[in-house]
Structure formats: structure tokens, C-alpha cells
Amino acid sequence: MSERPTPSPDAMIFLDGVSKRYPGQEKAAVSELSMEIKRGEFVVLVGPSGCGKTTTLRMINRLVEPTQGRIFIDGKDVTHADVDRLRRGIGYVIQQIGLLPHLTxxxxxxxxxxxxxxxxxxxxxxxxxxxxxxxxDPATYAGRYPRQLSGGQQQRVGVARALAADPPVMLMDEPFGAVDPIARKKLQMEFLRLQGRIHKTIVMVTHDIDEALRLGDRIAIFDPGSRLAQFDTPLAILSNPADDFVRDFVGSGAPVRRLSLLKVSDVIASSASDAPGTLNAIPVDAGETVHRALELVLTARAEGIEVCVPGGGSRYLDLQALLTAAAQPTKVLS
Amino acid sequence: MSTVAIEEASVPGTRRSTIWVLPLVVLVLLGGVWAYVSSLTLDSIETRTLAPEVVLTALWQHVQLVITSTLLTIAIGVPLGVLLTRPGTRRAGAIVLAAANASQAVPSIGVLVVLAMVFGVGFWMAVVALVLYALLPVLRNTMVGIRQVDPALIDAGRGMGLSPREVLYTVELPLAVPVMLAGIRVALILNVGVATLAAFTNAGGLGSVISSGISLNRMPVLIVGSALTIALALTVDWLAGLAERVLHPRGI
Structure with a gap:
């Protein structure tokens, strides 16, 4: 009998063969799931409804008790720890927000x-x-009651509440789902910026693959059979979908979406030339996304980009080379 | 905090503009009865039964009956209602609610008489009957009030690490308060009316003034007893409305 796996030192959340079977149901909601989420990582669980992503999330703070398997948080086995104490150390944000209406x-x-x-x-x-x-603004909002705030404002408070005890881990169940689309995008971006400052370990559930690609450091895609189909970075998922389900789920726009995930520095190695030639090129920072570079080229009606490289000097890519490089997943990722 | 205006909860009949209507009605009613009785030349029976100390004693007994029975009703109904909304008591809840419904359906005079026959007469017997009768609205509203709390709030509370007890005290009960208060108000009013029947089991109260008015065939006595009961019911309802407004949680 082999030894049971233990979390690696940099794992914040570690699920070891976790299953949930509801009484009276033939199929397990989640079966034999193992996942390791690193400290400071933003992981998005995504999949069609009924795929077990919410159940997985709720097993991490044990709002759903797993029927099998073990859960580790920060290296400690919390499968049987005191639930209330466990949850006070985990921020929890839900779609319905759930602010108490009778409290300021x-x-x-x-x-x-x-x-x-x-x-x-x-x-x-x-x-x-x-x-x-x-x-x-605290002066304006601290004394108000929840119903005096808009949905977007309420969810900001929901996030603030989850952060109140400064927990290392945050669980978010479709946090931006009830917010109107315009406010949603703004909230997402602000949340990313916030995460850049606070570096929490975040697990978020969504059914929106775009949101997942935009926010996640890594994305876990569940298939309808509650199987973890792929667990990888957004770029890797778009470039190398593990199977037909993932390819379908990500949708048809994958090559275009990759453009905003690829950095210029990623493609430059594969096909840049040193010679400026007759190219009408505009300067672009190596850290920009390919999407942004293309936008700049098109706006300026240029023919290519000029990128300064660390070793000194510039490298050039014409529009064609840029697109070809961006469209070659395996080469880029190898 | 003070800069933010919160709309006042509108408990019917207690809006700021209409809040003085009910006491005014009560005063007019009492004044009218006073004027009517003063205009009569009372015979010796009427003088005796309408003597201030007799009437005031009856009124005081009535108030005691109502207050004691309502406090007991709350003391039994609220904890029972809370208990019956805890997980695992669904079936018991249905049974208790059915029983409370049945006790409400039985005519109150019947309950009083049966209890008197079994346990004897007196103040406490009347209180038992009143509690049985008024339990339903308190119990039912406590259960309904707690059950109508948005499950997402309970999920949020549990998810934040509040224990079931903390969820009860910080989420469920405060949000159930308006519905529970409405039930208590109904119980109070019911008790004022039903307590008039306590006279039949020798517990005194305004019912004794009314029944002597009937049995002695003296209209002024009957009218004074009835008018005082009505005035008491209206006053109690008004006070309960004020209490509801004060106790209504801010923000909802």
C-alpha cells in the first residue's frame, strides 16, 4: 500500500481524493478529486451547471462535508477540524452577497x-x-444600511467583509454574477488590482469562461461528468485544450483570446529579426500583450513592431510574423 | 449614521400623522360613556355595581389577566417556535402547529369551561386558558418569521464561521422580529377580548361588570363594562403598535 499523498510546502489548499455523494443520489456530485492550489494563487473553477464546481468550493470550508477524502489548508489536515474556527480563517463571498440588512x-x-x-x-x-x-468612502458608507447601496457597491462590501479577519484564503461563489455587466467588468478589474496588493489564495467559481480566463492564474475546468477535465493556466488551456470538451467549452474564439494572454516577449523569441529593413515599425514594450501590440500597430497603420531586448538593441516583427507567432501554440509554450 | 435618513417602517395605524387618532377615539368613547352615565339617575344596584372601586378593580384584574397570559404566551411560544425551526424538527413542527390550530378553533368559552371543570376556577385557570388560546399566533409567527429569512443570509453567516447559535441570534431572530411582533400584537388583542370570559370562571375582570349588567338587567352597567373593554383593547393595540415601531430593526 502506497503512502497517502501530502501537500507540498507551497500548497495553501490541497484536496486529496475528495468525494461528495448526496444521500439518495446515484452519481457522486464530486468524485475522487485531487487538487493542489499554491499560496497566493488565484484559481477559478469553471464548468457547466451541475459539474460539481460549487460543491468543490463549499467542501473547502466544509459547508458541504466531503463523504471521502482529505482537505488540507496551509499544510494542516482540516477534514475534521472545528468548522467555525476553520471558516473564520477563510473569506467567503457569495453571489447573493448576503449582507445582513439590519446591520450597518x-x-x-x-x-x-x-x-x-x-x-x-x-x-x-x-x-x-x-x-x-x-x-x-468610509465617511459616506460606513453608517449606511445594505439596501441603500447598489448591487455593485454591496458586493464590494461583501469582499471587504470576507477580508475583515485577514484570512489567507478566500472562497468566492460567482461573486460578480448578480452584478450588471458593465459594473461586473469594472469590479473584476478592480478585484484583480486588489489581489495584486493582498496576494490571497483565492478559489472562485464561475460558469463564465471569459471571466475565468480574465481573472485566473490557473483554471480548473470540470466536465458534465464532474471530472476535472483540465487544470492549467489560461494560456495553456487556450493553446492546448486537453480534450474535445475543453475545446468546446472554451469556445471558438480561442486563437483571438490567446492574443490578450500572450506577451510580446513570448513570441519574440520564435520569429523576430534583427534587421529593421524597410519596416515601418512602432516601438512596443516587451511586457505588453500581443493584443495590445496589434492594437497599436493597427491604430498607427504601421507594418510591424520594434521591441527593445534586455541585451541591448532592438528586434523587429512585421504584422505577419507577429500573427504567425501568436498562432503557434506548441512552439510558444515549449 | 445620523446623516442617513431611514424610512420609518410603516406599521399600520402608527404613521406619524395618524398616531394620535386611536388615543383620541378612546378618549371620546370614555368621555361619551362618562357623560351618558352622569346624565342618569342611578338606582342603588347601579350605584353599587358602578362604584369606582368596583369598576377599577375589575379593570385592574383584566389588565393583570392580559399581561400575565401574554407574557406566558411569549415565554412559551417564542422558544417553542425557535425550537421547531431547527433542523430535524420538521415533523414535530407540523404536529405542534396542527395542535395550536386546533386549540384556536375550539371556542374559547368551551376551553375555559372544560378547564374549570377539570382544574377548578380562579385567576391562574383563566390564565392557562388564555395562553392556550393565544399561543397560536405567537408560535406561528415566530416560525414563519424565522423561516422567511433569506437562506443566502444563513449561508453567508455559516460560511463566515458563525455557529448555529450565533446565526440564530445575529441573523434569524433580528430579521424575524417584525413578524414575531405582529403575532404578539394579535395575541394581546385576543387576550383582551377572551379575558372577559374569565368572569365565568371566577377570575374577575371586566367580564364581571358586563355579566352583572346582563344578569341584573341594567343597561348602564353593561355599557360601561363593554366600553371599558373596547377602550382597553384599542389602547393595548395602540401601545403594541408603538412597541412594534420602536423594536422594528433599522435597515429593513
Whole structure:
């Protein structure tokens, strides 16, 4: 009998053969799932409805108790730990937001710190800091009640509340699903910026592959049979879909979508020339995305790009070479 | 906090503009009865039964009956209602609710008489009957109030790490308060009316004034008893409305 696997040192969340079978149901909602999520990583679980992504999420803070398998958080086996203490160390954001309507915004945010015995003045200060962090003016909003805020504002408070006890892990169940499309995109971008500062380990559920590609460091795609079809970076999923289901799920726009995930530096190695030739090229930073580079080229009616390389000097790519390079997944990724 | 205006919850009959209507009606009613009785020359029976200490004693007994029975109803109905909304008590909840429904369906005079026959007469017997009768609205509204709390709020609470008890006290009960208060208000009003029947089991109250008015065939006595009961019911309802407004959680 082989030894049971243990999480690697840099794993924040580790699921070891986790299953959930609801009583009276023939098929398991989640079966024998193993996943390792690293410290500071933003992982998005995505898939069609009924694929077990929400069940997986809710097993991490044990709102759903797994019927089999083990869950590790920060190296500790929490499969049988005290649930309330476990959950106080995990931020939780849901689509319905779930702010308590009879408490002010500040009191909503300070709920978990209050349960943890933080002093009132400190709670208040923390709530104001967090409001500031999610882009809401504390002086205006701290004393309001949830129903006086728009949906987008409420979800900002939802995020602030999840961060109140400064948990290392955050679970988000379709957090932007109930927000209108324009506010949603703005929230997503702001959230990415926020994550850039706070570096939480985040697991998020969505059914929207675009949202997953935009936000996730890695994406776990579940197929309708509750199987983990692919768990990889957005670029790898777009470039090398593991099977037909993933290819279908990602949709037809994959080559174009890759453009905004590929960096100029990724493609330059494969096909740049040193000679400027007669090229009408515009300068582009190597860190820009190919999408942005193409946009610049088209806007300027140029014929190619000029990229400064670290070793000194410039390399050139014409439009054709840029597109060809961007369309060659295996070469780029190897 | 103070800069934000929260709309006042509109409990019927207690809007700021209409809040003084009910006490005014009560005063007019009492004034009218007073004027009517003063205009009569009372015979010795009427003088005796309408003596201030007799009437005030009856009123005080009535108030005691109502307050005691309502407090007991709340003390039994609210915890029972909470218990019956906990997971695993679904079947028990259905049974208890059916029983409470049945006890409400039985005519109150019947309950009083049966209890009196079994357990004897007196103040506490009347209280038991009143509690049985008024339990349903308190129990049912407690259950309904808790069950109508948005499951997402409970999920959010549990997900944040609140224990079931903390969820009950910080989420479920505060949000159920308006519905529970409405049930308690109904129980109070019911008790004021049903307590008049307590006179038949020797527990006193305004019912004794009314029944002596009937049995002695003295219209002024009957009218004073009835008018005081009505005035008491209206006053209690008004006070309950005020309490509802004060206790209604802000923000919802």
C-alpha cells in the first residue's frame, strides 16, 4: 500500500481524493478529486451547471462535508477540524452577497472580527480601512444600511467583509454574477488590482469562461461528468485544450483570446529579426500583450513592431510574423 | 449614521400623522360613556355595581389577566417556535402547529369551561386558558418569521464561521422580529377580548361588570363594562403598535 499523498510546502489548499455523494443520489456530485492550489494563487473553477464546481468550493470550508477524502489548508489536515474556527480563517463571498440588512455596512464588515473578540474601536477602524480598500468612502458608507447601496457597491462590501479577519484564503461563489455587466467588468478589474496588493489564495467559481480566463492564474475546468477535465493556466488551456470538451467549452474564439494572454516577449523569441529593413515599425514594450501590440500597430497603420531586448538593441516583427507567432501554440509554450 | 435618513417602517395605524387618532377615539368613547352615565339617575344596584372601586378593580384584574397570559404566551411560544425551526424538527413542527390550530378553533368559552371543570376556577385557570388560546399566533409567527429569512443570509453567516447559535441570534431572530411582533400584537388583542370570559370562571375582570349588567338587567352597567373593554383593547393595540415601531430593526 502506497503512502497517502501530502501537500507540498507551497500548497495553501490541497484536496486529496475528495468525494461528495448526496444521500439518495446515484452519481457522486464530486468524485475522487485531487487538487493542489499554491499560496497566493488565484484559481477559478469553471464548468457547466451541475459539474460539481460549487460543491468543490463549499467542501473547502466544509459547508458541504466531503463523504471521502482529505482537505488540507496551509499544510494542516482540516477534514475534521472545528468548522467555525476553520471558516473564520477563510473569506467567503457569495453571489447573493448576503449582507445582513439590519446591520450597518461597518457592522456587517466587522462581524467576524466581533466574533473573534476584536475591540470595538479596532473593528471600526478595520471596517473603514477595508471600505477604503474596496473603493468606497468610509465617511459616506460606513453608517449606511445594505439596501441603500447598489448591487455593485454591496458586493464590494461583501469582499471587504470576507477580508475583515485577514484570512489567507478566500472562497468566492460567482461573486460578480448578480452584478450588471458593465459594473461586473469594472469590479473584476478592480478585484484583480486588489489581489495584486493582498496576494490571497483565492478559489472562485464561475460558469463564465471569459471571466475565468480574465481573472485566473490557473483554471480548473470540470466536465458534465464532474471530472476535472483540465487544470492549467489560461494560456495553456487556450493553446492546448486537453480534450474535445475543453475545446468546446472554451469556445471558438480561442486563437483571438490567446492574443490578450500572450506577451510580446513570448513570441519574440520564435520569429523576430534583427534587421529593421524597410519596416515601418512602432516601438512596443516587451511586457505588453500581443493584443495590445496589434492594437497599436493597427491604430498607427504601421507594418510591424520594434521591441527593445534586455541585451541591448532592438528586434523587429512585421504584422505577419507577429500573427504567425501568436498562432503557434506548441512552439510558444515549449 | 445620523446623516442617513431611514424610512420609518410603516406599521399600520402608527404613521406619524395618524398616531394620535386611536388615543383620541378612546378618549371620546370614555368621555361619551362618562357623560351618558352622569346624565342618569342611578338606582342603588347601579350605584353599587358602578362604584369606582368596583369598576377599577375589575379593570385592574383584566389588565393583570392580559399581561400575565401574554407574557406566558411569549415565554412559551417564542422558544417553542425557535425550537421547531431547527433542523430535524420538521415533523414535530407540523404536529405542534396542527395542535395550536386546533386549540384556536375550539371556542374559547368551551376551553375555559372544560378547564374549570377539570382544574377548578380562579385567576391562574383563566390564565392557562388564555395562553392556550393565544399561543397560536405567537408560535406561528415566530416560525414563519424565522423561516422567511433569506437562506443566502444563513449561508453567508455559516460560511463566515458563525455557529448555529450565533446565526440564530445575529441573523434569524433580528430579521424575524417584525413578524414575531405582529403575532404578539394579535395575541394581546385576543387576550383582551377572551379575558372577559374569565368572569365565568371566577377570575374577575371586566367580564364581571358586563355579566352583572346582563344578569341584573341594567343597561348602564353593561355599557360601561363593554366600553371599558373596547377602550382597553384599542389602547393595548395602540401601545403594541408603538412597541412594534420602536423594536422594528433599522435597515429593513
Amino acid at each position: 455596512i461597518a457592522d456587517n464588515i466587522a462581524l467576524v472580527p466581533k466574533m473573534l473578540g476584536v475591540k470595538k474601536s479596532e473593528r471600526r477602524q478595520r471596517a473603514e480601512e477595508l471600505l477604503e480598500m474596496v473603493g468606497l
